[in-house]
Amino acid sequence: MNSTSRDRILGAAGRLFGERGYRAVTVRDIALEAGVSASLVMKLFLSKEKLYAAVQPEESVFAELDVPTTELGEALVFRVLMRRERGMQEPWATIPLAVLDSPNPGATRSEVRERYLDAIAQLIGDTTSDRRFASTVTALMTGFGEAVRTLGLFDSWDFDEVVEHYGAIVQTQIDASKAAR
Structure with a gap:
């Protein structure tokens, strides 16, 4: 032992x-x-x-994410692709399975939802009562993590092209959050 x-x-x-x-x-x-x-x-x-x-991922998807808000969309996408290249576990991709397959799905759903929404809302400055922009960013990143890992989408794309393309999609919600303040 x-x-x-x-x-x-x-x-x-x-x-x-x-x-x-x-x-x-x-x-x-x-x-x-x-x-x-x-x-x-x-x-x-x-x-x-x-x-x-x-064994749930300890690495926060937000740790050491010290970039200007204007670059946040690309930074989030970049990190997913880097974890894929390094063969690391992808926290965004494990969210659905962690919730649905948990011994207590209801409690896990609430805990994971609040943890991610609170972190994203704080990161992007989402002050809406329903955290609508944080919800959208979380949905976009969860979908992206799943698409990259499970479906192998974007495998044929150039790394930087994916960062720029999908990062811009995520960035629209981050910018909308700032505009809503």
Whole structure:
């Protein structure tokens, strides 16, 4: 029982949950993928639900996003494409699966919705009572993350072309939020 085993378990669980979803993955699947026993998985994480919570992306899609508001659309799109190129988990793409396949979908939906809407609203300065611009940016980015990862859309496009094209679409909502103030 060392940190290497724990790291292997977390890595295996993240991959499997990301590929198949919560319900389709067993503790035995994770243990087999990690090269450890199922009992060690349970000893370290106590339950499949707690392991699932432990592998949710910790990296905030907003961390270190220190760019002018006028460049925010492109910056958000750029980060999705960079995570794809580096083989990293895509938080935007995992939102639907994390909610729908969660052990408690209602609570997860509320928590994820508020976390993302609050962060985007603060980032773009959306002061509307219904956070309409933050909602639209969140929808655009969730759809983009899914389209890039799941459908492989934009694979044949030049990287910079995607950033410019889709970034401009996202930017329209960011600019509209500023205009609504």
